[in-house]
Amino acid sequence: MAEDNNSANPMEQALNDFNQVQIGDIVNAEVLSVDDNQLIVGIDNSGVEGVVPLKELTSDRKADIHDLAKVGDQLELLVVRPSASDKEDGSFVLSKRRIENKKAYDKMNAIKDADETVTGKVTGTVKSGLLVDVDGLRGFIPASMISDHYVRDLTPFVGQELTLKVIEVNRSKNRLVLSHKEIAIAEKAAKQAEVFAKILPGDVIEAKVSRLTNFGAFIDLGGVDGLVHISQISYQHIDKPSDVLQPGQDVKVKVLDVDKERGRISLSIKATQPGPWESVAEKISVGDEIKGTIRRLTDFGAFVEVLPGVEGLIHVSQISWDRVNKPSDVLKVGQEVQVKVLNVDPEKHRLGLSIKALIDNPHASKKQKNEQTAEPTDYSLPDEERGFSVGDMIDADKLKK
Incomplete structure (x- = not known):
């Protein structure tokens, strides 16, 4: 008479159940107990117990295992290897x-493959x-794939959630490379279209x-x-924006100009501030002796800043009683000079100055020394943005005439 399978030797049955579980199997298991560092689980339909260490439960080493599982939970697990009986409970280590x-x-x-996007949090x-x-x-997002331009400081990104494109996936090397650059370019284009649709020359905007x-x-x-542009930051001369x-x-x-085709918007800070020439007549009068700093030299004279954003001209004929071929022969940019005001025209932004008017003429008689020398007034200040003016292009001799 054949022996009933149900009456098989318990030891043989346990071995059969053990042999049913193979390395690499994906099994369902019930949590039997929860310790500080591992779960003890019973593998369904096998009678075999296994252990799930904390590191095989989550990649977060600071996680509390009691927050991740409790007795009675059903888990889907991978059979990783036989357990080391002297260190681990159960017959297998599962993950x-x-x-x-x-x-x-x-x-x-x-x-x-579908060319879709994912959301990732920068850690x-x-x-x-x-x-x-x-x-x-x-x-991992390489620095060159973070934005549409070079990013020097990466720390502000920590904690942000970014929309990303998947560039490379390699599970065997635990390698996942992503990019935010394409997303940044698309977002910028959308924002640019929105801004260009509503911004107009002449608008005054609060910004950062x-x-x-x-x-x-x-x-x-x-x-x-x-x-x-640096020339539009202040009426006062500055060496660098910082x-x-x-x-x-x-x-x-x-807003000075909007160039939609080139994607450029030209702005001015100084255009929102009172012009320096508005109060010149209150501060400077003909005959005043004042100090100034030479900012530019041309063939026909030297431009001197006497107030923030206010420049006057020392014509070449007003530099010295001796003949001066070029202002740069006797003056230099950045030099501080004492000058006398010959004329003031705030409306035309003109200020005539003289150095020699403060010096006695060594070549003249006593009578001549008491006479004033007229200063040519037909000049223009250089355009601040372009760095030159019509006056710069006129021959000095013609200008004198």
Whole structure:
């Protein structure tokens, strides 16, 4: 008579159940107990117990295992290896994290193939880029793929959630490379279209300085940068924008020009401020003796800043009683000089100055020394943005005539 299977030797039955569980199997298991560092689970339909260490439950080493599972929970697990009986409870070591890792990598491959995007949270920085968490996977964004322009300081990105494109997926090397550059370009184009649709020359806007260069300041107009050229920052002469501005500073700007085709917006800070010539007549009169600093030299004279943003001209004939061929022969930019005011015309932004009017003529008689020398008034200040004027292009001899 055949022996009933139900009456099989318990030891043989246990071995049969053990042999049913193979390395690499994905099994369902019930949590039997929860310790500080591991779960003890019973593998369904096998009679075999296993252990799930905390590191195989989650990649977060600071996680509390009691927050992740409780007795009675059903888990899908991967059979990793036989357990070391002297260190681990149960017959096998199982992993939940590796199953989720495989599913996550499969998902990233599918997203890459479909040319879709994912959302990742920036968890930290390294020298060459950003570290991000994407569905539990550790991803990397190279510095060159963070934005549409070079980003010097990466720390402001930490904690941000970014929309990303999947560039490379390699599960065997735990490699997931992502890019935000394409998204940044698309977002910028959308914001640019929105800004260009509503901004007009003449508008006055409250904004913030986004970054500085040697030639000007870029102003954030809501995701699109406009440029304040250095000549439009202040009526007063400045050597570099960082002398008077800093990133993040609130400023008021006036829109000078909008070039939609080239994607450029020209702005001015000084155009929102009172012009320096408005009060010149109250501060300077004909005959005054004042100090100034030479800012520019031309063939026909020297331009001297006597007040912030206010420049007057010392004509070449008013520099010295001796003949001067070129102002640069006796004067230099940055030099401080004492001058006498010969004429004041605030409406035309003209201020005539003289150095020699403060010096006795060594070649003249006593009578001649008491006579005033007239100063030519047919001149123009150089255009501040272009750095030259009509006066600069007129021959000095003709100008004297």
